[in-house]
Amino acid sequence: MSEHALLRVDGLTVGFSTEQGPVRVVEDVSFELKAGHTLGLVGESGCGKSVTAQTIMRLLPSPPSRIDAGRILFDGKDLAAATQREMQKIRGDRIGMVFQEPMTSLNPTLRIGEQIAEPLMLHRGLRRAEADEQVIGVLKQVGIGNAERRLLQYPHELSGGLRQRVMIAMAIICKPKLLIADEPTTALDVTIQAQIMELLKALQKELGLAVLLITHDLGMVAEMCETIAVMYAGRIVETGRTVDVFANPHHPYTYGLLTSSPRRARKGERLPSIPGLVPPPGARGQGCSFAARCPNVLERCRVDAPPLIALGKDAAACWNPVP
């Protein structure tokens, strides 16, 4: 493990208590992110990406959620053991966040200017009036023209793309070291997705941000992330440099995701596809959770969960990997 990791998640295991009893939704997840780098966390819906992100930020109420094991080392401090008071100091200051649906994360009753100023008032002790200059600056930085007028508007008066820019402005106004972006473009139109992606790239360079980018779009990972971690049913099943994983995926799930994209397939040909469904938490079996869908499955896979081990240039959790 590198000494220079800004964020190191180590064996993170998260469960929820539900009416049917406790369920594990994130299982032994480990990854690291260096300062100024971008890590793409990919996987299909329900595989635990958002729970991982929200656990890093300690945003999930407990109960029902619980960190059953693991550490979240951010700049040397274990966030898994931090108090909510300590977390309040870190969130929005040293770690910024952007979510999929900007409308639900913005306060509909507050003007844009006030919302963007909030982190500065909270973390830097500025008064509202003192914050204006920086607020206008950050609006320009995220490409919102006519900043003076925008300050006075409410979220519902803005388009989806502008709202996402406002979220990004709030997330970076305190100059965080880490930005966690959970599906930041999923709810947006194609041409707006491209705008936001370019904005994130530019800000990352400009501010030297480390970015944890959560997405199900492999194209975004290919364009933005040096490293990738593929999640399936609560676990990291493959991780490595993006170029290596894309060139030679070892885990059958990663392989399936990459080849089933119509972007790669030839027109009119049948798409390679992964049969079956993602098993819900609680029905993931004792062996490899991908076994029921896997073309490479062996007897052993159904009883032993494979550990993440070095394979070629990356690491995968598989007993019978793609060569």
Added chain:
Amino acid sequence: MTPLLEARGLSKFFPARDGKGLVRAVNDVSLSLAEGETLGIVGESGCGKSTLARMLMRLIEPSGGKVLFQGEDLLSLSRAAMRQKRRDIQIVFQDPYASLDPRMNIAQIIAEPLDIHGIGSTAERAAKVKDLIALVGLDPASATRYPHEFSGGQRQRIGIARAIALEPRLVVLDEPVSALDVSIQSQILNLLDDLKLRLRLSYVFISHDLSVVQHVSDRVAVMYLGRIVEEGPADAVLGAPKHPYTQALISAIPEIDPTRRKTHVLLPGDPPNPEDVPPGCAFNPRCLIAQDICRRDEPPLRSSGASRARCHFVDEA
């Protein structure tokens, strides 16, 4: 040969929310689909795709224009005659969560169109439902379960089974895979492809995802603010796009190969509002090559190579 489906100058205007003015949701759209083909329709949200789909089936009445199915004007049909026609034209909706009745079990949902049209005996209908469940790749044991017990991909299979129950000629697919995960998307796209061959179907396939549209379509129409801005064979429209908007859409797709660096043509601004269509070319506020004429005169759809594009600066063939 008569096209299977033709739209001529189809428009739908809704009253605007403020009571004044009009939402030009679909504006003077002409299209044609040959038997056995798939026509892809792409565009950003609010550009009028679903409104167009509903008019093609006469689920809503157009404000103007014609829909011809096998040469017959659907808008001139009586209610009863239209109901008969619906056997031939079916739709699968965008949202697999909202489009199935939660109080009906799967067998009832799939049987409903057969019941409505009084097809076959009770036993024949039950057998048909069983076949359909197998045909779309659902577990036979699903028949007595309810929609909430199924995943998004499975619900989409149920919607498809229902749509093909009456052996239609045409199926309108409104964003059939947009709500699905990647690995499930490819399953459904393959299923649609199989069914098309087996049942000799034709599709209108609506999507905002160009890579999906490119994969399934023979012809493609690109919509912007209620209008078709480019239309032609899929390879021509997506391989050599003529309209600046189509070019930008294609350029916006992230490159899935990390060893290649792609520079995106970034359109300024937001997808526009159909309540407030700019004069001249509706695309002009976002167009990187707009000239004075674009702010003044609306360009017609002109032929260029194998395609047609609505731009003043497209070279004519």
